[in-house]
Amino acid sequence: xxxxxxxxxxxxxxxxxxxxxxxxxxxxxxxxxxxxxxxxxxxxxxxxxxxxxxxxxxxxxxxxxxxxxxxxxxxxxxxxxxxxxxxxxxxxxxxxxxxxxxxxxxxxxxxxxxxxxxxxxxxxxxxxxxxxxxxxxxxxxxxxxxxxxxxxxxxxxxxxxxxxxxxxxxxxxxxxxxxxxxxxxxxxxxxxxxxxxxxxxxxxxxxxx
Amino acid sequence: xxxxxxxxxxxxxxxxxxxxxxxxxxxxxxxxxxxxxxxxxxxxxxxxxxxxxxxxxxxxxxxxxxxxxxxxxxxxxxxxxxxxxxxxxxxxxxxxxxxxxxxxxxxxxxxxxxxxxxxxxxxxxxxxxxxxxxxxxxxxxxxxxxxxxxxxxxxxxxxxxxxxxxxxxxxxxxxxxxxxxxxxxxxxxxxxxxxxxxxxxxxxxxxxxxxxxxxxxxxxxxxxxxxxxxxxxxxxxxxxxxxxxxxxxxxxxxxxxxxxxxxxxxxxxxxxxxxxxxxxxxxxxxxxxxxxxxxxxxxxxxxxxxxxxxxxxxxxxxxxxxxxxxxxxxxxxxxxxxxxxxxxxxxxxxxxxxxxxxxxxxxxxxxxxxxxxxx
Numbered sequence: 001x002x003x004x005x006x007x008x009x010x011x012x013x014x015x016x017x018x019x020x021x022x023x024x025x026x027x028x029x030x031x032x033x034x035x036x037x038x039x040x041x042x043x044x045x046x047x048x049x050x051x052x053x054x055x056x057x058x059x060x061x062x063x064x065x066x067x068x069x070x071x072x073x074x075x076x077x078x079x080x081x082x083x084x085x086x087x088x089x090x091x092x093x094x095x096x097x098x099x100x101x102x103x104x105x106x107x108x109x110x111x112x113x114x115x116x117x118x119x120x121x122x123x124x125x126x127x128x129x130x131x132x133x134x135x136x137x138x139x140x141x142x143x144x145x146x147x148x149x150x151x152x153x154x155x156x157x158x159x160x161x162x163x164x165x166x167x168x169x170x171x172x173x174x175x176x177x178x179x180x181x182x183x184x185x186x187x188x189x190x191x192x193x194x195x196x197x198x199x200x201x202x203x204x205x206x207x208x209x
Numbered sequence: 210x211x212x213x214x215x216x217x218x219x220x221x222x223x224x225x226x227x228x229x230x231x232x233x234x235x236x237x238x239x240x241x242x243x244x245x246x247x248x249x250x251x252x253x254x255x256x257x258x259x260x261x262x263x264x265x266x267x268x269x270x271x272x273x274x275x276x277x278x279x280x281x282x283x284x285x286x287x288x289x290x291x292x293x294x295x296x297x298x299x300x301x302x303x304x305x306x307x308x309x310x311x312x313x314x315x316x317x318x319x320x321x322x323x324x325x326x327x328x329x330x331x332x333x334x335x336x337x338x339x340x341x342x343x344x345x346x347x348x349x350x351x352x353x354x355x356x357x358x359x360x361x362x363x364x365x366x367x368x369x370x371x372x373x374x375x376x377x378x379x380x381x382x383x384x385x386x387x388x389x390x391x392x393x394x395x396x397x398x399x400x401x402x403x404x405x406x407x408x409x410x411x412x413x414x415x416x417x418x419x420x421x422x423x424x425x426x427x428x429x430x431x432x433x434x435x436x437x438x439x440x441x442x443x444x445x446x447x448x449x450x451x452x453x454x455x456x457x458x459x460x461x462x463x464x465x466x467x468x469x470x471x472x473x474x475x476x477x478x479x480x481x482x483x484x485x486x487x488x489x490x491x492x493x494x495x496x497x498x499x500x501x502x503x504x505x506x507x508x509x510x511x512x513x514x515x516x517x518x519x520x521x522x523x524x525x526x527x528x529x530x531x532x533x534x535x536x537x538x539x540x541x542x543x544x545x546x547x548x549x550x551x552x553x554x555x556x557x558x559x560x561x562x563x564x565x566x567x568x569x570x571x572x573x574x575x576x577x578x579x580x581x582x583x584x
Contacts, residue, residue, distance in 0.1 A: 085436055086462075088454045106429050128473055129458045135477050166461050166473040166514075 002029040003120055006049040008040040008066065009033070009082070010058045018053070021109045028116065037061030045074045051116050054099070056083040056090050064090055067097040071199065078119045082107070092133040095191065096198040101125050126187050131163035134194060141197055152190065159186045228321035229266035229275055231313045234295075236327065237261045250328040253302060257331065260299040264325070266313040274316030281329075282308040304333035377487065384490075385442060392434035400427045441490050449523070449579070450479040452489045453516055456496060456525070460514045463497075467504040474515040482520070488577050491553045492525055495561070498550060499527045499573045507531025507571060523579050528572040533565040550575075 005028055009015040015033055022030045032047050034040040037058050044052060052070075056063040067079055081094045081102040091102050100119045103112065126134070138152055152160070155176075162172040169187075173180045236243045236251050239258050243251050253260065266275045277291040283305055291297065297311070312324030335341055403424045410417035440455060453475060461471040496514075503509050509531030517524045547563065550573070554561040559577030 084432055085439075086458050088458060089451075106425070106432055108425065127458070128461060129454050132454075132457065132475070132477060139477070164473065164475070164477070166471045171470075 002027050003051055003116060004029050004031045004047075004049040005051045005053065005116065006031055006040070006044055006047060006077075007033040007053045008035075008037065008058065008063065009053070009055045010035050011055075018112070021112060022116075025109075025113050028113065037063065037066035040066055041069055041073075044070060044077075048074070049077055051120060052077050052079045053112075053116075054079055054081050054094075056081050056094065056102075057085070062090075064093045064097060067094055067099050071098045080115060080119050088129040088133055092130055092137070095130065096137065096194050098195055098198075126160075126163050126190075128164050128166045131160045134190060135160050135164065137194070137197070141201075152193065156186050156190050159183060160190065226317070226319055227268075227315070228319045229268035229313045229315050231264055231266050231277070231311050231321060231325040233262065233264050233311070233325055233327055235261070235263040237263075246330070248328075250330050253329060253331045255304060255332055255334045255337075257302055258300065260302050261296055262298075262309060262311070262327075263296045264311045264313075265295055266315075266321075268315055271316040275313055277311060277313045279309065279311040282310060288312075302329075302331050304331045304337055306330055381486070381490075385438060388434070388438050392438070393431050396427045396431045396434070400424050400431075403427065441486070441493065447484050447486050447489065449482040449484045449518065452484050452492070453479050456493065456514065456516065459493075460496065460500060460512070463500055464504070464512055469504065469509060470511040472511060472513045474513060476517070480518075482518075482579060484523075484579065485557075488523070488557050488559075488579070491557045491559075492523070492575060492577055495550050495553050495575050496525055496527060498553075503527070503529045503531060503571075507533070509570065518579065521579060523577050525575040525577075526572060527575075528570065530570045533567050533569050533571050 005022055007015060007018055007022070007030060009018060012035070015035065019030055019033055022028050031049050032043055034043060038061055040052075040054075041061070054063045054066060058066070061069075063081055067076070067081075070076060070079075076098045079094075079099040081091065081099050082105055083091065083102060084105045086104055094102065101115065102125070103115055107115075135157070158176060159172060162175055163169075167175060169183045170180060173183045176183075238253050238260055240261075243253055243260075246252050262279070264277065264279070266272070266277070268275055273293065276293060277295065278288040279291055279297045280288045281299065281302075284299070284302065284307060289297070297309075307329040309327050309329055310324055311326075312321055314320040336345075403420050407417050407420040407424070410420060437459075457473055457475060461473070464471040500512070503512055507529045509529035511530050513526070513528040515524075515526035515528070517526075547561075551561045554575055554577065557577050559575060562574045562576075563571060564574075565571040
C-alpha cells in the first residue's frame with residue numbers, strides 16, 4: 001500500500017519538480033496537487049490523502065489558515081508544512097492548528113521522502129524556538145481562561161524547558177533520567193493539548209465567544 | 210385799601226455787588242466720596258463711571274437766584290452753564306490731570322470770576338501706562354524673535370534628523386547591496402560554474418554527482434542568505450520578540466552545522482518592545498561574527514547564548530568552552546575581528562567586552578541601548 005500524498009504549492013515550477021520527486025519514489029502515490037489553499041480546501045476532504053505537503057506562504061489563503069479550516073472539516077491527515085522562512089510564529093501556528101511538522105525549503109529529495117515516511121509514523125519536531133512559543137501560549141491561555149485551560153504537567157514543562165535551552169531529545173532524556181521514547185511521548189501529549197487548546201479557541205472564535 | 214406813596218430813584222437802586230463765595234461740598238466717584246493724595250489732589254480710579262461734584266454758594270440774598278457755571282480744564286472746551294443746579298456730573302473721565310473750576314453769580318448777575326478750583330487726577334489704566342506698553346512691546350518683540358528662532362531651529366533640527374535618517378538609510382541600502390553581492394552573487398556565480406562543470410561530467414558520474422550536490426548546497430545557501438537579508442530589511446521584524454526568536458533559531462542552526470552544541474538561556478516572556486533596526490542588525494551581525502570566531506578558532510564543543518534585557522538595555526552573551534586566548538598577551542589573528550565587533554557596538558551606542566583565559570573559553574558580552582540615545 002503506497003502512502004497517498006497531496007501537494008499544495010503555488011509556484012508552478014516548484015510544484016512540478018516536487019511532483020516528479022514524489023512520483024519517482026517507490027511507496028508514494030500523489031493523489032492531488034493544488035496551487036491554492038482554497039482549491040486544496042475543497043478537494044482534500046474528498047480525496048482523504050494520508051499525508052499533505054503544504055506550503056506556508058501561498059497567495060490568497062495561506063497554508064496556516066488552510067490547515068485551520070481543514071481541521072474543522074475532517075480528521076486531519078498528517079500535514080507537513082513547507083517554508084522558506086524559518087519564522088517561529090507561522091511554524092508554531094501551523095503546529096498548533098494541527099500540522100505534524102515542517103520542512104525548510106529547499107529540501108533534498110531524500111530528506112523529503114524520509115520526512116513523508118517519518119511523519120506517517122507520527123510525531124512533530126520540537127525545536128527550541130517552538131518550545132518557547134508553546135510555553136508562552138499555555139501561559140497566555142492560563143491567564144485568560146483560568147479554570148478551563150488545558151494545563152501542562154510538571155514533567156511536560158521540564159521537557160519544554162530543556163528543549164527551549166537548546167537540548168536535543170536525547171540530551172533532554174539524559175538530563176531528566178528518562179528514556180528517549182518517554183520524551184517523545186511527552187512531546188506528543190504536549191502537541192495533543194496544544195491542538196485541543198487551539199481547536200477550542202478556533203471554535204470559540206467561530207461561535208463569536 | 211390803604212393809600213401811600215413809594216418813591217424809586219433809579220440812580221440809587223441798591224445792587225448787590227458782592228459776588229458769592231463758592232464752596233465745594235462733595236466730590237464723589239460712583240457714589241462714594243473720593244479721596245485725595247498727599248498734595249490735596251483728588252484721585253479717581255481709572256475705572257470710574259460717574260463723577261459728581263456738589264457745590265454751593267454762600268449768600269443770603271436770594272440764594273435761589275444764584276447761578277453757577279463750571280468746567281473741567283482739559284476736558285471741557287468752554288464753561289458749562291449749570292443754572293441753579295448745584296452739582297456737576299461727568300461720565301467716565303479718562304486718564305489725565307485736570308482742574309475743576311466752578312464759578313457763581315448772584316441775583317444781580319455779578320460773577321465771582323475766581324470761583325473755586327480743585328485739582329483732580331485720574332491715573333491711566335495699567336495697560337495705558339507707558340512703561341507697561343513699552344514692556345509689552347519689548348516682550349512681544351522678544352516673543353516674535355524667539356518664536357522665529359525656535360521655528361527655524363526646529364526646522365534645522367528636523368532637516369538634520371532627516372539627513373541623518375537619509376544617511377542611515379543610505380548605509381542600510383549599501384549594506385544590503387553588499388550582502389546581496391557577497392552572499393547571493395557569489396553563490397549564484399558558483400552555481401553557474403558548477404552547472405558548466407556538471408555538463409562536462411557525463412563520462413564521470415561520481416564527479417557529476419559531487420558537482421550537482423554542490424549546486425544544491427549553494428542554492429540552499431542562497432535561500433538562507435535571502436531569508437536573513439529579508440529578515441533584516443522587513444520592518445515587521447523590528448520588535449524584540451522577533452529578534453530573540455531569530456537569534457534562537459539562527460545560533461543553534463549555525464553551530465549545529467559545525468557540530469557544536471548550542472545552549473540558550475533566554476527569559477520565556479519577551480515584552481513587546483520595539484527594536485531599532487540598526488540595533489537588531491548590528492547585534493545580529495556581532496553575534497554572527499563571534500559565532501564564526503568560535504567555530505573557526507575556539508575549538509569549542511558547547512556555546513551558551515544568553516539574552517537579557519531591561520527597558521533600557523539589551524545584553525547578549527556568547528560564551529564558549531574552547532581554548533580561549535589572552536587578551537593583553539599574544540596578539541592573535543582574532544584581535545582584528547574583535548576590533549571590528551567593538552566598532553559595530555559603538556555605532557549603536559553599545560559596548561563589547563571579552564573575558565578569556567587560556568584553556569577556559571571565551572565570553573563575549575554585547576550591550577546595546579534599546580532606546581534611541583538622541584531622543
